[in-house]
Amino acid sequence: xxxxxxxxxxxxxxxxxxxxxxxxxxxxxxxxxxxxxxxxxxxxxxxxxxxxxxxxxxxxxxxxxxxxxxxxxxxxxxxxxxxxxxxxxxxxxxxxxxxxxxxxxxxxxxxxxxxxxxxxxxxxxxxxxxxxxxxxxxxxxxxxxxxxxxxxxxxxxxxxxxxxxxxxxxxxxxxxxxxxxxxxxxxxxxxxxxxxxxxxxxxxxxxxxxxxxxxxxxxxxxxxxxxxxxxxxxxxxxxxxxxxxxxxxxxxxxxxxxxxxxxxxxxxx
Amino acid sequence: xxxxxxxxxxxxxxxxxxxxxxxxxxxxxxxxxxxxxxxxxxxxxxxxxxxxxxxxxxxxxxxxxxxxxxxxxxxxxxxxxxxxxxxxxxxxxxxxxxxxxxxxxxxxxxxxxxxxxxxxxxxxxxxxxxxxxxxxxxxxxxxxxxxxxxxxxxxxxxxxxxxxxxxxxxxxxxxxxxxxxxxxxxxxxxxxxxxxxxxxxxxxxxxxxxxxxxxxxxxxxxxxxxxxxxxxxxxxxxxxxxxxxxxxxxxxxxxxxxxxxxxxxxxxxxxxxxxxxxxxxxxxxxxxxxxxxxxxxxxxxxxxxxxxxxxxxxxxxxxxxxxxxxxxxxxxxxxxxxxxxxxxxxxxxxxxxxxxxxxxxxxxxxxxxxxxxxxxxxxxxxxxxxxxxxxxxxxx
Numbered sequence: 306x307x308x309x310x311x312x313x314x315x316x317x318x319x320x321x322x323x324x325x326x327x328x329x330x331x332x333x334x335x336x337x338x339x340x341x342x343x344x345x346x347x348x349x350x351x352x353x354x355x356x357x358x359x360x361x362x363x364x365x366x367x368x369x370x371x372x373x374x375x376x377x378x379x380x381x382x383x384x385x386x387x388x389x390x391x392x393x394x395x396x397x398x399x400x401x402x403x404x405x406x407x408x409x410x411x412x413x414x415x416x417x418x419x420x421x422x423x424x425x426x427x428x429x430x431x432x433x434x435x436x437x438x439x440x441x442x443x444x445x446x447x448x449x450x451x452x453x454x455x456x457x458x459x460x461x462x463x464x465x466x467x468x469x470x471x472x473x474x475x476x477x478x479x480x481x482x483x484x485x486x487x488x489x490x491x492x493x494x495x496x497x498x499x500x501x502x503x504x505x506x507x508x509x510x511x512x513x514x515x516x517x518x519x520x521x522x523x524x525x526x527x528x529x530x531x532x533x534x535x536x537x538x539x540x541x542x543x544x545x546x547x548x549x550x551x552x553x554x555x556x557x558x559x560x561x562x563x564x565x566x567x568x569x570x571x572x573x574x
Numbered sequence: 575x576x577x578x579x580x581x582x583x584x585x586x587x588x589x590x591x592x593x594x595x596x597x598x599x600x601x602x603x604x605x606x607x608x609x610x611x612x613x614x615x616x617x618x619x620x621x622x623x624x625x626x627x628x629x630x631x632x633x634x635x636x637x638x639x640x641x642x643x644x645x646x647x648x649x650x651x652x653x654x655x656x657x658x659x660x661x662x663x664x665x666x667x668x669x670x671x672x673x674x675x676x677x678x679x680x681x682x683x684x685x686x687x688x689x690x691x692x693x694x695x696x697x698x699x700x701x702x703x704x705x706x707x708x709x710x711x712x713x714x715x716x717x718x719x720x721x722x723x724x725x726x727x728x729x730x731x732x733x734x735x736x737x738x739x740x741x742x743x744x745x746x747x748x749x750x751x752x753x754x755x756x757x758x759x760x761x762x763x764x765x766x767x768x769x770x771x772x773x774x775x776x777x778x779x780x781x782x783x784x785x786x787x788x789x790x791x792x793x794x795x796x797x798x799x800x801x802x803x804x805x806x807x808x809x810x811x812x813x814x815x816x817x818x819x820x821x822x823x824x825x826x827x828x829x830x831x832x833x834x835x836x837x838x839x840x841x842x843x844x845x846x847x848x849x850x851x852x853x854x855x856x857x858x859x860x861x862x863x864x865x866x867x868x869x870x871x872x873x874x875x876x877x878x879x880x881x882x883x884x885x886x887x888x889x890x891x892x893x894x895x896x897x898x899x900x901x902x903x904x905x906x907x908x909x910x911x912x913x914x915x916x917x918x919x920x921x922x923x924x925x926x927x928x929x930x931x932x933x934x935x936x937x938x939x940x941x942x943x944x945x946x947x948x949x950x951x952x953x954x955x956x957x958x959x960x961x962x963x964x965x966x967x968x969x970x
Contacts, residue, residue, distance in 0.1 A: 390668050390679075477668060505686065512685060520664035520680040520721070521646065522598045524698060529710045529718055530592040532579030532629030 308354040311366035322347030390478035393470035463488040577714035578949035583621030594718035599646035602722030608735040609636035625705040634660035634700040636712025656726035659918035661697040665724035676915035746921035748774025751889040754912035755838035764836035768796035772842035780807040792818040839876035844890025847871035867894030888913035946970040
């Protein structure tokens with residue numbers, strides 16, 4: 306469960322929960338268990354910052370202030386960054402080739418560029434095998450520095466985003482900062498999309514971008530042998546599912562050899 | 575092909591599995607000619623790593639012949655005889671560029687898992703659980719080697735497999751452990767654990783100019799082998815402590831050094847320390863009920879015994895949580911601790927030269943030579959130290 310309780314409220318929960326548990330302990334036998342349970346529950350949400358009641362009601366105070374609509378809300382903003390040991394010009398160039406991005410960003414199925422590169426049609430995978438499509442235009446395009454975009458009206462998934470490339474401290478390459486805001490468009494609720502485009506997914510996307518840029522390939526074990534094949538595999542289906550991060554990696558293998566070939570000069574990506 | 579697979583605690587089976595194939599452009603396929611069981615494989619064998627899955631192919635010490643290469647591998651030819659470092663390194667990230675190969679940013683497909691546990695992910699390792707990538711290992715007839723344009727080193731003819739096999743892990747690991755001690759003239763180095771890494775740590779400490787080495791273990795043949803290093807290195811003294819016969823290791827080490835303590839201490843034991851006494855029993859109970867993953871018996875003794883301002887070097891593997899570590903001794907005595915998985919790539923060439931010129935003979939630690947089919951038996955005798963087992967080399 307995501308943390309969904311703000312700091313002030315956590316402290317209050319802890320204090321009140323402790324008090325209730327203590328009073329419950331001292332009260333008569335009939336009421337004792339109830340008060341102690343309630344106290345423990347409050348103390349628990351205070352200690353962990355995770356409240357199952359808020360979760361059920363889709364509320365969130367972790368960003369301070371009054372309860373806000375949580376992950377069922379119609380807008381989601383994701384911000385992630387990563388350090389890549391390459392010049393920012395190289396990173397920009399790879400990212401700017403939008404139609405190659407699906408080879409790195411695994412939730413994308415395809416990107417078609419039109420209008421001399423200013424407009425593009427995006428198809429993303431949504432849960433359950435469905436697809437989401439939208440058209441986007443580039444709002445800002447500063448070579449080596451940033452690319453900003455937004456979806457056009459009528460998109461199933463309205464989104465706007467910006468990727469910035471800055472110099473890391475000396476000897477550390479560049480920093481990639483990605484910010485994306487999604488809004489439910491014609492598709493209605495953002496729920497299923499959110500699950501797919503969670504912060505974890507975006508983080509993995511950025512990691513794959515880094516691996517591609519630095520190592521020229523994304524590491525994978527998919528397709529390697531193991532004793533799970535054949536007889537052993539049948540005996541243990543639940544364990545055989547891939548671990549986080551190990552799925553769908555083969556798809557993003559470069560087609561043009563190692564970094565120097567795959568990136569930049571030859572236009573491999 | 576045949577491969578030694580992990581099926582659970584104390585359950586290794588040689589199974590028929592698919593042959594590996596090239597999955598990425600920088601991959602190579604190596605036909606394994608020799609492979610060894612590492613002391614750290616025993617942590618998996620003993621069920622201490624929760625990210626092992628039934629059927630995982632074991633083994634990270636292996637060498638062999640290149641039989642296929644991806645289109646990104648230009649530096650190796652089919653037919654080359656190579657040793658392969660146990661850590662997979664990309665060669666181009668911040669860490670690889672700084673010679674910190676085992677910290678590579680880009681080779682663990684399960685990086686998110688490692689990040690959750692350690693804060694950051696380190697390099698992918700062969701045959702060493704899904705926490706370090708879940709790569710199939712080399713205790714097999716064939717193995718896929720990722721980033722083969724960076725890791726494997728071709729071996730010149732004239733050197734036998736047995737002479738160079740340990741370049742893949744334990745010889746560089748013993749060397750790095752000794753190097754981390756920054757040995758100065760007059761230094762006494764204490765080495766906990768006389769398994770394969772400890773044996774090489776003793777020898778490399780002598781090679782790097784230690785005045786004296788004190789080796790600690792409880793297995794007589796291992797202590798004898800450590801003491802023998804003295805003869806191999808022109809008489810520099812190697813003394814041994816059998817901690818089961820002479821109880822208080824810290825006390826003995828201080829007596830042996832007239833109160834100074836060893837100038838540097840090497841923990842070549844790690845998370846499954848044996849130990850004796852009340853604290854050791856406490857750790858066994860905590861490990862048993864999974865309240866503690868790592869038994870820090872050796873770290874405790876090393877921090878307590880080490881000379882003020884000295885160094886504690888830790889090649890022994892720790893993977894989780896340990897407690898009751900004397901942080902006061904660590905801080906107040908101004909001790910430096912150096913550790914990490916070995917940056918094997920850094921040591922391949924220099925140590926190959928030391929082997930070729932006869933300065934060090936890695937074969938002295940081999941106690942058993944077995945076919946790969948006997949892997950289950952090999953793990954068993956290595957784990958129980960039966961039959962005077964110190965190091966097993968297997969031929970597929």
